Amino acid sequence: MAKVLDSKIPAGPVPEKWKEYKAHQRLVNPKNKLKLDVIVVGTGLAGASAAASLGEMGFNVINLCIQDSPRRAHSIAAQGGINAAKNYQNDGDSVYRLFYDTVKGGDYRAREANVYRLAEVSNNIIDQCVAQGVPFAREYGGMLANRSFGGAQVSRTFYAKGQTGQQLLLGAYSSLSAQVQAKKVKLYTRYEMEDVVIVDGRARGIIAKNLVTGQLERFSANAVVIATGGYGNTYFLSTNAMGCNCTAAVQCYRKGAYFANPSYVQIHPTCIPVHGDKQSKLTLMSESLRNDGRIWVPKKLEDAKALQAGTKQGWEIPEEDRDYYLERRYPAFGNLVPRDVASRAAKERCDKGFGVNNTGLAVFLDFSESINRLGLDVIMQRYGNLFEMYEEITDVFPGDVANEINGVKYYKPMMIYPAIHYTMGGIWVDYELQTTIPGLFAIGECNFSDHGANRLGASALMQGLADGYFVLPYTIQNYLADQAVWPKVPTDRPEFDEAEKGVAAEIDRLMNIKGKRSVDSIHKELGHIMWEYVGMGRTAEGLKTGLKKMHELEKEFDTNLFVPGTKEGLNVELDKAIHLRDFFTMGQLVAFDALSRNESCGGHFREEYQTEEGEAKRDDENYFYVGCWEYKGKGNEPELIKEPLEYEAIKVQTRNYKN
Ligand SMILES: Cc1cc2nc3c(=O)[nH]c(=O)nc-3n(C[C@H](O)[C@H](O)[C@H](O)COP(=O)(O)OP(=O)(O)OC[C@H]3O[C@@H](n4cnc5c(N)ncnc54)[C@H](O)[C@@H]3O)c2cc1C
Numbered sequence: 001m002a003k004v005l006d007s008k009i010p011a012g013p014v015p016e017k018w019k020e021y022k023a024h025q026r027l028v029n030p031k032n033k034l035k036l037d038v039i040v041v042g043t044g045l046a047g048a049s050a051a052a053s054l055g056e057m058g059f060n061v062i063n064l065c066i067q068d069s070p071r072r073a074h075s076i077a078a079q080g081g082i083n084a085a086k087n088y089q090n091d092g093d094s095v096y097r098l099f100y101d102t103v104k105g106g107d108y109r110a111r112e113a114n115v116y117r118l119a120e121v122s123n124n125i126i127d128q129c130v131a132q133g134v135p136f137a138r139e140y141g142g143m144l145a146n147r148s149f150g151g152a153q154v155s156r157t158f159y160a161k162g163q164t165g166q167q168l169l170l171g172a173y174s175s176l177s178a179q180v181q182a183k184k185v186k187l188y189t190r191y192e193m194e195d196v197v198i199v200d201g202r203a204r205g206i207i208a209k210n211l212v213t214g215q216l217e218r219f220s221a222n223a224v225v226i227a228t229g230g231y232g233n234t235y236f237l238s239t240n241a242m243g244c245n246c247t248a249a250v251q252c253y254r255k256g257a258y259f260a261n262p263s264y265v266q267i268h269p270t271c272i273p274v275h276g277d278k279q280s281k282l283t284l285m286s287e288s289l290r291n292d293g294r295i296w297v298p299k300k301l302e303d304a305k306a307l308q309a310g311t312k313q314g315w316e317i318p319e320e321d322r323d324y325y326l327e328r329r330y331p332a333f334g335n336l337v338p339r340d341v342a343s344r345a346a347k348e349r350c351d352k353g354f355g356v357n358n359t360g361l362a363v364f365l366d367f368s369e370s371i372n373r374l375g376l377d378v379i380m381q382r383y384g385n386l387f388e389m390y391e392e393i394t395d396v397f398p399g400d401v402a403n404e405i406n407g408v409k410y411y412k413p414m415m416i417y418p419a420i421h422y423t424m425g426g427i428w429v430d431y432e433l434q435t436t437i438p439g440l441f442a443i444g445e446c447n448f449s450d451h452g453a454n455r456l457g458a459s460a461l462m463q464g465l466a467d468g469y470f471v472l473p474y475t476i477q478n479y480l481a482d483q484a485v486w487p488k489v490p491t492d493r494p495e496f497d498e499a500e501k502g503v504a505a506e507i508d509r510l511m512n513i514k515g516k517r518s519v520d521s522i523h524k525e526l527g528h529i530m531w532e533y534v535g536m537g538r539t540a541e542g543l544k545t546g547l548k549k550m551h552e553l554e555k556e557f558d559t560n561l562f563v564p565g566t567k568e569g570l571n572v573e574l575d576k577a578i579h580l581r582d583f584f585t586m587g588q589l590v591a592f593d594a595l596s597r598n599e600s601c602g603g604h605f606r607e608e609y610q611t612e613e614g615e616a617k618r619d620d621e622n623y624f625y626v627g628c629w630e631y632k633g634k635g636n637e638p639e640l641i642k643e644p645l646e647y648e649a650i651k652v653q654t655r656n657y658k659n
Helices: 014-023 045-056 095-105 112-132 164-181 247-254 287-291 301-309 325-329 339-351 368-374 376-394 460-480 494-513 519-533 540-560 572-596
Strands: 037-041 060-065 185-189 191-199 202-210 216-220 223-226 265-271 294-298 363-366 401-405 408-411 414-423 440-442 625-630 639-644
Touching: 037 045, 037 202, 045 060, 045 164, 045 185, 045 460, 060 191, 095 112, 112 164, 112 460, 164 185, 164 460, 191 216, 191 223, 191 247, 191 494, 191 572, 202 223, 202 494, 216 494, 223 247, 223 460, 247 440, 247 572, 265 287, 265 339, 287 376, 294 301, 294 325, 294 339, 325 339, 339 363, 339 414, 368 376, 368 408, 376 414, 440 460, 494 540, 494 572, 519 540, 519 572, 540 572, 572 625
Parallel strands: 037 060, 037 223, 060 185, 223 440
Antiparallel strands: 191 202, 202 216, 265 414, 294 363, 363 414, 401 408, 625 639
16 A cells, blocks of 8 residues: 655645644743753754754753854855845735745745745744844845845845855854753764664664764654754765765664655756866855846857857957846846756756856856946945955956956956755655654754755745744644653663664774775765766666666775774764765665656756756656655665645746746
């Protein structure tokens, strides 16, 4: 019999669902009388906000992260902003419109009810963060300022220069620290979760490695929440922080949590292009730059060839010879089309030979028009730190005037190209953010919810903080209400013994391979396979080849890996080896999912399924579902289980950003 997934969406028309749902809550006890323990793994925006909120509500929280401080979580990298439906610009925004834009942006592959709830709580997030002192940009008159991000025709993105993630994380960290001080949160830095412990079918604890001593430790609780971020680094080169990994999520998957929509991977259009074989990280240039920067390539192939050969520079090409291809193809949204659309359009131009750097794999992002219109001062106020970052990396300052043609000043354009950035797929969760393992919850980027097949810019921070501050602290109580009478499981139970033994055996296995290849050399090769066969343009044949190559490389990993040092004490190479083991599982999962989805939608583009104009061609008749995968053992194909999507409030249609 087919397995049925219960997404636990309360009945009723969408706008009423969340209100009704909130009325169900019963455990909130600000007087700190609860004796329930919750483990929160991760201190990014999702984890830190959840741990702080749960602590404030009276739960005893154990909060772990791999960095030396919660403030160094990957969330700190977020540059551009966070969305909310405040309608401060009076440009027609509303909760419904944010809901609609997000569902449409996700190419109609998100769970409708979750997205509505997200849009509804978006405004609370801004109030919460302002109360914490987050220094959002303000207008001259003191109102919070906004800018626009892709996939929206309103200005709803709140920002703190180009450091929004950092400022939001400092806000969440201050709340977290207050709870640490109040002894409601116990913080464990430089600890990595290696396994989830399941007792009688429920998540009751974790096994974590102290990254400094190398010791394995046991933690027991009434519920476990993972907030461990995305799996973008499976591709080796990505805009993610180097430490981002999917070990916790993959281990939960191995233990029975379903993994949903792994093939929905976001490729961001505005990253600094790859510039050599020795690179280990790619740099994002924030989408906010597309508010004022215009994307173009030359109209003439001979100009593109001259640019590639270095005999011509971008600023020597006059206006009439420039192809602002996004404005041409998508007049209604122009440079602010969603990321999947912009990335594919850049690839299409480069594939046709119009790329502008020495590899032919770049397009221009040009501020000449906006600097001429607004002045460099205004542009620097908006994007100063991003211009400086670009200059630091490329030695080109985009505010430098380089040429004058017919009285028009031309500034040095940035060069950009798409790169792996964000993962919409993740651990499957129901409406309460609970996984298929009772007592195990997943929040933030590590779950699959809300963004469908493509995330809109500035919506990840919104989702992470919605989950952490406003959703999980309520929904987890539905589970914990039944747990209040159960004592906490002691860590000397056989289930803990077995889980710890399993982790220790894996560490010994990796240490004892004693082959010849470094972790990075194998990871880089995996990244090449992923980008080549499971990247921006996928085909059935390519995906099969990719899977075969991944199997072969995994064998190489299992037999020829070399991890220096010992398992005792700090061993960064060992930690990377554990992550790489899990990137292999993840990479194959992405490929299986991509192979099973015979359609193109959002970030998943199967070249066989496109319109004559090269747009993604969805197949709602056969693929209008969340694809969930159940682990079936190493080397075996996982099993696909479907959660059918049901839309009540939004009419499912073909995405249109042209008019
Ligand atoms: C360059 C860049 C810019 C971005 N800009 C924006 C933006 O402007 N707006 C926007 O909305 N989104 C943006 N994003 C996306 C957004 O930053 C992320 O999606 C979001 O911050 C993820 O938050 P998180 O809390 O889910 O995970 P993370 O911030 O990745 O945090 C993960 C946490 O889990 C911990 N962890 C991981 N594994 C383990 C383990 N096994 N054991 C213990 N702890 C573990 C880590 O230590 C960390 O504390 C950007 C992303 C990038 C890469």
